[in-house]
Amino acid sequence: MGSERSRTIDTYLGIDWGGTYIKSGLIDARGRILKQETFSSRQLKKKDVFIDKVISLIKAYRTCTIKAIGIGAPGIVDTKKGFIYYLPNIPGWINYPLKNVLEKKSNLPVFVDNDANVFALAEARLGTAKGARRAIFLTLGTGLGGAVIWNGKILEGNVSASEIGHVPLALAGTRCSCGGRGCIETFVGAQHLVSRYQTLKKNTSSYEVKDIFRNALNGEKEALTVWQEFSQALGTFLGGLVNIFNPEVIVLGGGVAGAFRLFKPLVLAALKKQAMWPNLKGLSLVRAKLKNPGIIGAGLLAKEALN
Amino acid sequence: MGSERSRTIDTYLGIDWGGTYIKSGLIDARGRILKQETFSSRQLKKKDVFIDKVISLIKAYRTCTIKAIGIGAPGIVDTKKGFIYYLPNIPGWINYPLKNVLEKKSNLPVFVDNDANVFALAEARLGTAKGARRAIFLTLGTGLGGAVIWNGKILEGNVSASEIGHVPLALAGTRCSCGGRGCIETFVGAQHLVSRYQTLKKNTSSYEVKDIFRNALNGEKEALTVWQEFSQALGTFLGGLVNIFNPEVIVLGGGVAGAFRLFKPLVLAALKKQAMWPNLKGLSLVRAKLKNPGIIGAGLLAKEALN
Numbered sequence: 001m002g003s004e005r006s007r008t009i010d011t012y013l014g015i016d017w018g019g020t021y022i023k024s025g026l027i028d029a030r031g032r033i034l035k036q037e038t039f040s041s042r043q044l045k046k047k048d049v050f051i052d053k054v055i056s057l058i059k060a061y062r063t064c065t066i067k068a069i070g071i072g073a074p075g076i077v078d079t080k081k082g083f084i085y086y087l088p089n090i091p092g093w094i095n096y097p098l099k100n101v102l103e104k105k106s107n108l109p110v111f112v113d114n115d116a117n118v119f120a121l122a123e124a125r126l127g128t129a130k131g132a133r134r135a136i137f138l139t140l141g142t143g144l145g146g147a148v149i150w151n152g153k154i155l156e157g158n159v160s161a162s163e164i165g166h167v168p169l170a171l172a173g174t175r176c177s178c179g180g181r182g183c184i185e186t187f188v189g190a191q192h193l194v195s196r197y198q199t200l201k202k203n204t205s206s207y208e209v210k211d212i213f214r215n216a217l218n219g220e221k222e223a224l225t226v227w228q229e230f231s232q233a234l235g236t237f238l239g240g241l242v243n244i245f246n247p248e249v250i251v252l253g254g255g256v257a258g259a260f261r262l263f264k265p266l267v268l269a270a271l272k273k274q275a276m277w278p279n280l281k282g283l284s285l286v287r288a289k290l291k292n293p294g295i296i297g298a299g300l301l302a303k304e305a306l307n
Numbered sequence: 308m309g310s311e312r313s314r315t316i317d318t319y320l321g322i323d324w325g326g327t328y329i330k331s332g333l334i335d336a337r338g339r340i341l342k343q344e345t346f347s348s349r350q351l352k353k354k355d356v357f358i359d360k361v362i363s364l365i366k367a368y369r370t371c372t373i374k375a376i377g378i379g380a381p382g383i384v385d386t387k388k389g390f391i392y393y394l395p396n397i398p399g400w401i402n403y404p405l406k407n408v409l410e411k412k413s414n415l416p417v418f419v420d421n422d423a424n425v426f427a428l429a430e431a432r433l434g435t436a437k438g439a440r441r442a443i444f445l446t447l448g449t450g451l452g453g454a455v456i457w458n459g460k461i462l463e464g465n466v467s468a469s470e471i472g473h474v475p476l477a478l479a480g481t482r483c484s485c486g487g488r489g490c491i492e493t494f495v496g497a498q499h500l501v502s503r504y505q506t507l508k509k510n511t512s513s514y515e516v517k518d519i520f521r522n523a524l525n526g527e528k529e530a531l532t533v534w535q536e537f538s539q540a541l542g543t544f545l546g547g548l549v550n551i552f553n554p555e556v557i558v559l560g561g562g563v564a565g566a567f568r569l570f571k572p573l574v575l576a577a578l579k580k581q582a583m584w585p586n587l588k589g590l591s592l593v594r595a596k597l598k599n600p601g602i603i604g605a606g607l608l609a610k611e612a613l614n
Contacts, residue, residue: 076585085585134464157441157553159585167547180581240474246464274487278383278392278466
């Protein structure tokens with residue numbers, strides 16, 4: 001899929017803005033990536049540097065017909081206005097009219113949403129939730145991104161809501177990265193898993209989630225306990241969401257989902273205990289499958305907003 | 308509003324099916340109640356007796372132009388098929404095709420939904436959430452009915468979902484009426500409030516929620532503690548839902564909402580601590596205001612499904 005093709009068809013610039021990397025890609029109307037680049041988020045953390053980089057990308061792709069720009073931002077966004085309220089892990093981006101600024105500089109329509117919502121859009125159109133009318137998405141990492149597709153669309157208000165990672169599962173619980181307490185992130189986030197494992201192992205080695213996964217596969221008691229507790233919390237929590245949304249599919253992505261085949265049966269068992277049974281009919285729990293869902297979702301966000 | 312008027316206009320039969328009373332009413336297209344009757348739920352608990360009563364109502368109203376029948380049922384329903392999965396407090400109604408049976412006997416279109424969803428519809432069209440695109444509803448009683456209006460419509464799937472009263476706020480919590488554990492109902496339901504008050508008062512008198520309310524207004528320490536704990540749980544829980552739905556309004560109804568003016572500031576304080584601040588803009592917390600929202604909502608359910 002080279003530049004010959006991209007000259008003659010409509011394309012969309014999708015930007016997947018993560019805490020470590022910013023990935024940009026040119027997609028076609030079917031969500032296929034035609035060109036792709038990766039940058040360090042640190043180098044683009046300043047607003048003017050970020051904007052200049054996007055403009056230079058558009059110039060580099062000037063032989064292609066770019067119809068619009070879509071951005072999945074790691075934080076809370078006014079999706080109607082493309083206005084960034086704040087990005088928890090990137091200081092300085094507070095109350096910033098990204099859409100306005102970038103539209104003026106690029107002369108292209110710009111659409112901004114939360115990164116988890118954009119991930120969900122990609123999986124709902126082209127991934128494991130393809131064709132689903134109602135689906136729940138969680139990206140399991142250090143932070144917990146959440147999204148809901150309802151009636152085929154991202155569930156949101158004026159704000160990029162849909163933040164199911166920040167629903168509490170405990171009263172007066174552990175302080176969460178969002179400012180609240182006891183959110184599901186504090187039960188199943190990577191940081192909690194590692195710290196719980198350290199406690200059980202009675203040492204402070206710098207474990208990673210994949211170590212806990214591997215050790216559990218080898219039958220180690222402490223590692224298995226971590227995944228059992230993880231599954232009990234995640235399954236119980238998802239059971240409540242199933243009572244709200246009656247989803248057809250729940251999609252789990254992110255680094256922690258690397259242990260999916262280990263925890264899937266345990267999560268399902270806890271989920272089935274919590275949810276009302278009519279809501280379980282036809283429900284499936286799957287792992288996200290797309291490569292680069294952030295780029296694809298951001299591009300599709302722009303495409304669908306335009307049409 | 309007498310029979311003269313109801314002869315010449317289109318009307319809808321709304322049935323508000325509660326655990327204690329069944330209320331039926333004839334409403335006009337604007338949701339005004341033209342005729343109304345109340346029955347004991349116990350006397351109509353058998354399926355054939357219930358169906359016969361509805362048919363006899365239609366005959367009694369035969370001089371009116373009834374276009375359709377709407378029913379708010381106290382349980383889990385397939386809303387597309389009008390099929391009752393089960394009613395927790397009314398044994399015997401399991402896997403029953405209510406819509407099919409009643410349509411054959413009445414020759415009228417029949418629509419069935421959950422009672423809390425129907426309550427929400429009435430409040431969203433004519434009550435305190437009038438005009439809201441996104442609203443959250445809780446009926447605070449012995450059980451906790453929940454509903455969500457999103458983009459102006461009841462949020463549901465194939466099943467009468469929207470069951471926010473059955474989302475857990477604790478892991479391995481108290482057993483809930485729904486079969487799950489630790490649902491918000493087990494923290495703020497009337498039964499919990501009374502039992503907590505008995506524990507604090509160190510006696511087993513048969514208190515009612517209104518006693519705890521009155522005693523709190525008189526400054527009694529134990530009663531105030533009950534409402535403080537109630538508010539902490541309800542506010543924290545609602546904060547999580549606000550992160551999902553970015554609602555414009557939260558509507559509280561049911562008997563326990565009699566203490567609304569006492570607990571409102573405490574609930575709001577806890578909610579604001581939990582929710583992400585951009586979601587709080589323009590949010591209001593109000594008490595339900597309609598008389599007979601169950602009848603009106605059931606009638607509107609039929610009217611809107613028909614149009």
